[in-house]
Amino acid sequence: MQTQTHPLIAPTLGTARNLTSFHYGPGGGQKIYIQSSLHADELPGMLVSWALRRKLAALEGAGKVRGEVVIVPVANPIGLNQHFLGHLTGRFETNSAQNFNRNFYELSALIQPGIEARLTDNLDANRTAIRAAMREALDAQEPVTELESQRLALQKLSYDADVVLDLHCDWEAAMHLYTNPDLWPEVEPLACYLDAKASLLALNSVGNPFDEIHSFCWSDLRGRYGDRFPIPNGSVSVTIELRGQREVSYEYAERDAQAIIEYLTSRGVIDGTAAPLPALEFAATPLAGAEPIVAPISGVLVYRCEVGTWVDVGHEIADIVDPLTDRVVTLKSTVAGVLYARHLTRFATAGLEFARIAGAKAFRSGSLLSN
Ligand SMILES: [Zn+2]
The missing domain is CATH 3.40.630.10 (Zn peptidases)
Structure with a gap:
């Protein structure tokens, strides 16, 4: 070394x-x-x-x-x-x-x-x-x-x-x-x-x-x-x-x-026999198919779905709770795929992108990464 x-x-x-x-x-x-x-x-x-x-x-x-x-x-x-x-x-x-x-x-x-x-x-x-x-x-x-x-x-x-x-x-x-x-x-x-x-x-x-x-x-x-x-x-x-x-x-x-x-x-970089290849649980998807879930209003963010789980269209991902108006908004997935990441915060500002789902169909273009 x-x-x-x-x-x-x-x-x-x-x-x-x-x-x-x-x-x-x-x-x-x-x-x-x-x-x-x-x-x-x-x-x-x-x-x-x-x-x-x-x-x-x-x-x-x-x-x-x-x-x-x-x-x-x-x-x-x-x-x-x-x-x-x-x-x-x-x-x-x-x-x-x-x-x-x-x-x-x-x-x-x-x-x-x-x-x-x-x-x-x-x-x-x-x-x-x-x-x-x-x-x-x-x-x-x-x-x-x-x-x-x-x-x-x-x-x-x-x-x-x-x-x-x-x-x-x-x-x-x-x-x-x-x-x-x-x-x-x-x-x-x-x-x-x-x-x-x-x-x-x-x-x-x-x-x-x-x-x-x-x-x-x-x-x-x-x-x-x-x-x-x-x-x-x-x-x-x-x-x-x-x-x-x-x-x-x-x-x-x-x-x-x-x-x-x-x-x-x-890959042959290390001498020996590699472990048997495990199966891949979920197929690769285009980054342009990843759906960001966005909070339409401010409030307390309450997740209803854990990361790493497969969600179908319409699956309830999270609620935004406004304790002043008693309004509760439930955000649902519009694509099917794995919920692979979500925000640390539990307080949503209006417009906050707080979760991502790996959809199989590309629909976004331009800059695909968050800041
Ligand atoms: Zn990083």
Whole structure:
């Protein structure tokens, strides 16, 4: 194992932060990149990274790690230090109001149009040429802020990985994941091992979140040049939502870390025989089919349905109770699917989006992610 330290731009006098990455295996084969807590207040993944590091150390000691596995347990030291009146604000940078998981460098745009002249009829050579162009483009960036330098440092560690896993969680949620539809055949075994209750597919949900920045580039290049040059999926990139924010436990961390180890074993990154593949309980659905449930009035939010359960059309999801008028509004699902996430709050403001159901039919367009 090798440890690397990546200094960020110092934001203020007397303050400096670093990213730390841990590198397992001899290199030379597949590269796997796993980071956690890019939204700094999402801690289940940090414990999974800790459990993964222990497992990888043992596997490396036994000579069983092929290729390279990179773990960045603390992907957002900026966000981890944003405490206000006892509350950790880890999703947005307080100085810029930017979401920590948006606005990554768009590799596809950065390597065009020069990449066209470097493509050939050889798939592997094209993968190598595209990655080289990505590296040159990232090296040419000149970040000014600490936040930009954090994004760039993460991308320099991950841009050439064959598999990128970004470990997040939701407020209250069942295990679910986001990935690119082109990658689904390669991601489905991971969803099975993790026992994901929803797998949400989107090519480009707008906003350049971390997982999409890795996969979209290859899909985009294939769309532009694929009729003339063979272009692979250079990065199997997935956002894993490790249930809800409070679901930090040794039991979950052990289970989820082992699921990732099984997936890496099935890919040949770790020597051995992977556990038998469990069946996937619920089929993948388009992210554009996910129905947000919205509170039409303000009031006390009373849930009537647990996350991870299948709901049919008309299923009662929650009530909004107004104690001043005695009005009770019941919100129902208009699609069938798994209720995969819901809000932490129990107080609804008018217009609050408080739950999401993984419907099978795409009906939304534009920006598909919440802020
Ligand atoms: Zn997140």
